Amino acid sequence: MAANEQSLRRIPAFRFAVPAALAVTLVWGGAIAATLWVRPPAGIQLTAQFGHLLALCAGFGAVLVIDTCGLLFLTGRQGAAQTMRVVSAADPVVWLGYAGLVVTGALLEPDLDSPLTWLKLAAVLVTGLNGIHARLLTRELAALPGDPSFGGLSRAQRVRLLLSGTASQAAWWTAILVGFWHNQAASVA
Known part of the structure; x- marks a missing residue:
């Protein structure tokens, strides 16, 4: 088990959730x-678009890995322990992608x-x-005894x-599709 998961388990849920949500x-x-107040320097648009695409690949890619493992757990094809190992490894990548x-x-x-x-923007907030x-x-499930199904x-x-899992997929896909449609509409105009 990763050290960050061990330290996270020691923090009561409320003491973690409220500051994290804030x-x-x-x-x-x-x-x-x-x-509203900061105008990026000229020429940064292309770099920002590339960075946005990289962050999307990292964050959403890790989400897809986690949700696929969740689906395997849901269908009984993978145990909780294996699922938690994958989630623990992929979670930092999700948050780095989200921040990016x-x-x-x-x-x-x-x-x-x-x-x-x-x-x-609302979908991005829901995602976070x-x-x-x-x-x-994850913390709650990792604390369960044995390897429950x-x-x-x-x-x-x-x-x-x-x-x-449903909220995760709905929010990520909403943000992705709206961003795509909005970008397409802006490029046509």
């Missing part, structure tokens, strides 16, 4: 505020007058907040896992 929300809001997307997204000068932009919930779930979890744990 940090995600403040960074998200700060990135939006930065777009927030920073480079601010440099892309989003159109804050567009409802599509706000839909994407759900990531905190998923981390708490999905069916061996409590009903509440099963529901939370299903809702978290």
